[in-house]
Amino acid sequence: MSTRIVRSLVGAFLALTFSLAASAASKELNLFAWSEYVPQSVLDGFTKSTGIKVNYETFASGEEMLAKLLAGGTAYDLIQPPDYIAEALIKNKLLVPLDYKKLPRFKNLLPAFLKMPHDPEQKYTIPYMAxxxxxxxxxxxxxxxxxxxxxxxxxxxxxxxxxxxxxxxxxxxxxxxxxxxxxxxxxxxxxxxxxxxxxxxxxxxxxxxxxxxxxxxxxxxxxxxxxxxxxxxxxxxxxxxxxxxxxxxxxxFVDVLAVPKGAKNSDAAHAFIDYLLRPEVSKIISDEFPYTNPNGEARKLLSPEQLANPASYPKDTxxxxxxxxxxxxxxxxxxxxxxxxxxx
Amino acid sequence: MQALAIPDAENLHARRPRLWGWVLLAPLVAWLVAFVVVPMVILFGYSFCTRDDLGRVVFSFTLENYGRVFDPIYLRILGRSIGFAAVTTVLCVAIGYPVAWYIARQPERIRDKLLLLVMIPFWTSFLIRTYAWIAILKNEGLLNGMLQYVGLISAPLPLLYTPAAVLIGLVYAYLPFMILPIYGSAEKLDNALVEAAHDLGAGPMRAFSEVIIPLTWPGITAGMLLVFVPAIGMFAITDLMGGAQVPMIGNVIQNQFFRARNAPFGAALGVVFTLMFVLAYALVHRRASRTR
Amino acid sequence: MPTPVSSSSRFQLPSGLKLMNAALGGWTVLVFAFLYLPIAVLVIYSFNTSRLNIVWEGFTFDWYARVWQDTRLMRALQNSLIVATVTTTASVVIGTVGAWLLHRYRYRFSHAIQTLIAVPMIMPEIVMGISLLIFFTTLSVELGFFTVIVAHTTFCFPFVLVAVQARLHGLDPSLEEAALDLGATPIRAFWLVIVPCLKPAILSGGLMAFTLSMDELIVTFFTSSAQSATLPLLVFGMAKVGLNPMLNALSALFILATVAFVLFTEHLRRMSRR
Known part of the structure; x- marks a missing residue:
């Protein structure tokens, strides 16, 4: 009796795993990012405009992310480490250089957030929020x-x-x-x-x-x-x-976007980064989370009240x-x- | 009364297993080997390794990690964690036993429902539940408000972020894990037995200590095991309701894997912690089966 | 096995016992008040207008309307329920059969097995999570529901096993023998005679397993994929931007649904008896 139940349960698990594995097509992006940091409406908008489905897997601290990333398991296409962890990943050759031809909206970013010490040549990372x-x-x-x-x-x-x-x-x-x-x-x-x-x-x-x-x-x-x-x-x-x-x-501190070694869908990762750099998309993120937005074009769309928040945009220069x-x-x-x- | 007994060590009718006994046990043993023994072996291996600057484990042999484990700092932290777990266990027995007993004495129809009612509050998210406690215990919270309204206190008592708040949180979180196993063994007692003790001239107190407690002892030991053991490693409640002011052994181990990025040392702590427990458990177990 | 409660005896309790019963009843009410006090607060805060939901600002039903539209929240809840249900089923099977076998037979390694069973309860979550992740990665098992359920079952089934063992202790051995004498196979005897006797402990153990699975965070983080993320992962992530009252609304609805379900099944049972 019990063995039969166990056997059918195992069967059900395996079927479930395989069906999920089979559905992972090239039209998917495995994103590993801070929880609650990428609004659902942004993900939906990206899927709508490109047809690429985003699998948003979350972590609650940079160290958590590093531990899971290093253990392997899932092949992530895009990760969102804090600056000092990105630096460590670059030093250990665990990130893939970005292809700026696929990132035409890179120019929207403010120079103050570029070529920072963690990525002095701006080869591997794109600032997300600071x-x-x-x-x-x-x-x-x-x-x-x-x-x-x-x-x-x-x-x-x-x-x-x-x-x-x-x-x-x-x-x-x-x-x-x-x-x-x-x-x-x-x-x-x-x-x-x-x-x-x-x-x-x-x-x-x-x-x-x-x-x-x-x-x-x-x-x-x-x-x-x-x-x-x-x-x-x-x-x-x-x-x-x-x-x-x-x-x-x-x-x-700056949270950045980067493509890790072993990414299967680097094109989708670039498309997603560029989508996030759109001023109107970046504004949605600022509306949800009052961090410092490094996107100059997006800042122009923010309300005076958002810009007046001393914790998001300190007057201190x-x-x-x-x-x-x-x-x-x-x-x-x-x-x-x-x-x-x-x-x- | 017998010593802290692992409930099952004394079944005198147990026989030698024949083919079926082994075949049926095989899945359990396989599960334990695959998901408990193998991870433990991996961890044991890690504990002798070093790490690179990213925190990746580098395979080499060192005893350095074990040298650090027995630093008095960590022993003191372990002692504190065990202390909180012990107090929690005692409070859970004292608070939960009468409830388990009372539920077990209700008609069958009501019993299952009351049991479910004990557990339902815990089907809400841990964090939401804990934040509700924060709303109750904070300076301008429910409890202080009520005490001030009644006139018992004139200024708010600092309740939150104190050891008392931690204990409230721990007892709250673990109480069901005491009530349920005790219920499981109290349910099979017959009221007639209690009455018989009473009829023989035993007062309620004597009936309780000489008849009821011994008969429900397996449930109490099971509950103590299910509360005490997980409570040692608990630190989320200490962090949220105690303000993370003092470290617990669970924090220390977790920090090695995350913040300190020193997985080998974390592994060594984990190995020693688990082995200490296994030894203590095996000792208690052996004594329990020898006292018979 | 004596019948649980003989109804005749309950009405003839001696006065000392009656007094004790009343005291126990009063205590039980107090303990239930303790258990439900934060739940009451949680429900009240589900009507809070403040998105950060730390201090009370005003009254609204809004969150109850919005909770249905939050696809990520509903998906996470659904995942949690799938994981907890399968974990509970597996834990109950493994825990009950395991407890019975360890009770019934004297294995050469009984002590070792017994100790190993308790290890997942003491093993720090982080240790278990990381070692299982390494284990799954080494075997190239893709992370998903399967890995989460296996991990959860590993730390949940000991709770069932321990609860059932406590119940088995002192079980009348003649029960099974009588069934065997009547020609039942050992497996049938287990199913027809032993399992019904164990029912209260199985129920207790199953409830504990379900609850532990619903609440697990660290082990789930390391063994889950984007598709199998459970509610605790989502909720802990939300603390940063504020645990908005939608989560309270979800909790309140979940409790309400459970209570309604219990009453409804009872109603159905009564209807079918008629």
């Missing part, structure tokens, strides 16, 4: 000006701060305060940063990378060191949430830093932060 990491202040509850990281991590704000749960961001903040460049991560600098971080971690009420806006909006904390996208959503919700780029230095690929010093950061949190 943002910064900065300070959010609930101006109804905090009356004093908070302009930098030092102001934020002041003992008077103990138990009123949320930060992203990301060791590298915290270490970056410490390096800024110490006056070191944010990519100089070595044993000596980390040793210097340690007492500073130990002191900060005691002040922080919660660490949340996925939705630091929750605690701010709930009023459980009054200050935050968060992603610009989160701050932009908060500002849209209530203008009392002010976004500040720390005066010590600010980190900008100074040069921003980007993360570089760290190699194995990532483990040092993780060990340090685990140790400090553990001592809490």
């Amino acid at each position: 943002s910064t990491v900065g300070i959010v202040v609930n101006s109804e509850r905090v009356k004093e000006p908070v302009t930098g990281i030092k102001d934020l991590f002041s003992p008077k704000y103990k138990g009123r701060i949320v930060t992203v749960d990301d060791g590298r961001e915290l270490v970056t903040a410490a390096l800024y305060v110490l006056g070191y460049p944010l990519n100089d991560i070595n044993a000596k600098n980390l040793k210097e940063a340690r007492p500073l971080l130990a002191q900060w971690i005691k002040l922080i009420k919660l660490f949340d990378s996925d939705s630091p806006k929750t605690a701010l909006l709930n009023g459980d904390v009054d200050l935050g060191y968060v992603w610009g996208g989160e701050a932009a959503l908060l500002w849209n919700e209530n203008k009392k949430f002010i976004y500040v780029l720390p005066k010590e230095g600010a980190h900008q 100074r040069k921003l830093d980007t993360f570089r690929h760290l190699g194995d010093s990532g483990a040092m950061i993780d060990e340090l932060i685990t140790d400090l949190k553990n001592a809490k």
Whole structure:
């Protein structure tokens, strides 16, 4: 009895797998991107105009993406890594150079977002959306000006701060305060940063990378060191949430599009990139997600209110830093932060 | 009363398997080998490897990963995770046992439905459920509002992002996994048995401790296993309701694969963690079958 | 096997037991209130006008209308249900038969098998997810429903097995012997005599397996393809842009549908009895 059930179940599984495998034709694009980052209407529009079906597979962090990509399994045609992971993929020859003849709308991109340190020759990646990491202040509850990281991590704000749960961001903040460049991560600098971080971690009420806006909006904390996208959503919700780029230095990150080695449908990937570069399409993405849009033509279509959002389009014009690929010093950061949190 | 018994080790009527016994067991063994043993072997292999700067595993031999595992930091984190899991288990038994017992005493028609009602809340998304708890426990939340309205407190109590909030979240998440197995073994008890104990002059308390508990013990141990073991590795609740202030062993292992990009060390942690558990389990199991 | 509850005894409870029963009933009501408190909050928030859905802003039915049109959400729910249903079925079969065999026979490796069964419960999700992905990739198994279901079944069936074992403990061995004496084959005896006795534990185990499968995130991430992505993957991704009330509406509708289904089947059963 049981074996028969097992046998028929196995049969059903196999049939299901094969039918799915068989349907994977050349008119399909395997996209591996951040979840909720590519609006459904954009995917539908692309399918309508090209006939190519998009299989949108999602991840929730760059590291998750890297782990699944490296293990193999699915042949992705287009991936959406953050800048520093793209750099690592380029170094390890895991990306395919882009064919700019197939990307006529490349010219829509603003020069500030091109030839960035992760891809100095602009050979492998196309910027999708950018943002910064900065300070959010609930101006109804905090009356004093908070302009930098030092102001934020002041003992008077103990138990009123949320930060992203990301060791590298915290270490970056410490390096800024110490006056070191944010990519100089070595044993000596980390040793210097340690007492500073130990002191900060005691002040922080919660660490949340996925939705630091929750605690701010709930009023459980009054200050935050968060992603610009989160701050932009908060500002849209209530203008009392002010976004500040720390005066010590600010980190900008860019999510890019790239074609990985082993892609089966590079043509479709290029077609999709070019479709995303259309101003009217790029505008849809900006309407859904208030990040910084690197597409100059699309910015012309945005409303004054969108452009006025200080977290999406900071007035601050100074040069921003980007993360570089760290190699194995990532483990040092993780060990340090685990140790400090553990001592809490 | 017997020691923590793995429920089945003591069936005195068990016989030696003949052909059919082996044939029927084969699929289970094959499944375990393919999807538990093989992954464990892969992981074991990884734990002796090194990695390149992208985090890919490089095949070489090193014992360095194991050298780090026994760092006091990680032992302390493991101790904390076990502590939270233990408290959760005890609270789940205390809260869940009476419920399981009560449901088991209802007419058959109602029983199944009550059982389903225990589980239905968990068919909503974990994150949505947890955010509902956040709405209840936050400073300006439901609970603080109610306590202030009644006049019990004058200023909001900081409930969220404290160990208490973590425990509420853990007990909430694991309670059904205690109630259901206990129900499974309490259901077969006859009321007549309880009454007999009572008729023989035992008060409800004695009837409970000398008749009911021993007879439902297999269900309690099963529930303890199903709550305690998964709770050790749990960290999503600690992160969301505790504010990720202190690391749990689950965070540490996951971080090795993601943020630290040190899969070999993560593998070593995973291997040691799993082996410690297997040893503890085998010891308890052996003692349970020897006490007979 | 004694009959579950003799109805005559329930009405002649001694006063001490009556008091205890009332106390237990009161406690059960409290615990159900605890279980449903967040669900009530969740339902209330499904009428929130705020898209971020963190603080209450205003009342609307809008999300209930929109949830049907969100094809990705409906697709993810459908995938979750397919995966959870097949996983539960497979877990119940493997778990029940496995528990019975380990109970009935004394294998040379019983202890080892018993321990191995518990390993998926302790193995960190990430370890299981990555190692299964490597395993599937090495065998060139394409990721999809099959791989997700296999992975889910691996960590779900131990829950069924443990619950059923607890029930088997102390089971009257003469039951099966009587059936065998009457000429039933061991398999028939198992199906006709043992399975009915195990029903409450099978139901408990099946409910646990279904719930675990519906909620699993990390293992699903590593073993799924775009087509087989489940609801938790979608929901966790949405946290970044706000868990909009549509998700609450979906949860509320799902609970409502389940409760309606349970009442409806009961109604049907009663109708057919008449």
